[in-house]
Amino acid sequence: MIVSTRGRYALRMMTGLAECDRTSLRELAAAQNVPFKYAESIMSSLVKAGFVESARGKKGGYRLTRAPAEYTLAEVLRETETSLAATDCTGRKEQACPRAATCPTLPVWRALDETVNDFLSRYTLLDLMPKE
């Protein structure tokens, strides 16, 4: 699995935000069918990454900081998925593998990583907006 539920929720929430100027998480989560408390945790990643701006207190809520076309799927998923790496070999534990220096397979995984990243960089939030 490259993109998990968490990442898909994140994208849905962001397209939801793109459709209104500002909204509370309660409304957004309901509209996008994302469990409220889970949405909270995801939104916290989006804010920390600077994708979304928050306003606290009554009448508070969230709003995008850029135009939808300015977010690639790659950057959003990089912040919300645990890892986008094709394998453990190219992920966090990369350095832990003693075979790395001579492993004939490692270059293939690196190329796969790049292929996936390139793919996800060619799409933006705008491509995920419902038409008409």
Next chain:
Amino acid sequence: MIVSTRGRYALRMMTGLAECDRTSLRELAAAQNVPFKYAESIMSSLVKAGFVESARGKKGGYRLTRAPAEYTLAEVLRETETSLAATDCTGRKEQACPRAATCPTLPVWRALDETVNDFLSRYTLLDLMPKE
């Protein structure tokens, strides 16, 4: 994660087999550093898929049924990974999603699936054999 430990073990075991005419699982697992019992379960998938031929009893063992260049990574991983699908949306539970008909994101996931599959179809076991 696209390729898990199980899939990588499968590929290692097959390249190991490619290096000798026939070998027992005990030897193979030891040589490739794959836990013996785990290797058994993986090998059972490989045999069932017809990638490998088994001989039972004393002096038994396993052997590839084709030349290394005749196995693509895609087909090996398709048999050993739980799923190669980019998301749940394009995996087994595909039909379970009520949004599918109008989901603007689904085509993207399908295209990603195809991209990954194309990539993995361009490499064969031969590409994973240690050089020199």
Next chain:
DNA sequence: ATAATTCCTATCGAAAAGATAGGAATTTAT
């Protein structure tokens, strides 16, 4: 003050992944 919100930390429960256990069936060698 009160109500509605974001923010923070902790935890739970289910599912998947990695790995192991034990023994039945088969075959070769002696």
Next chain:
DNA sequence: ATAAATTCCTATCTTTTCGATAGGAATTAT
């Protein structure tokens, strides 16, 4: 025949990851 080495089969265990929830502190408009 018997023993040894193997594949085959089913079941289980453990650890990690993932999805989701709980409770309450901090903030702000009214």
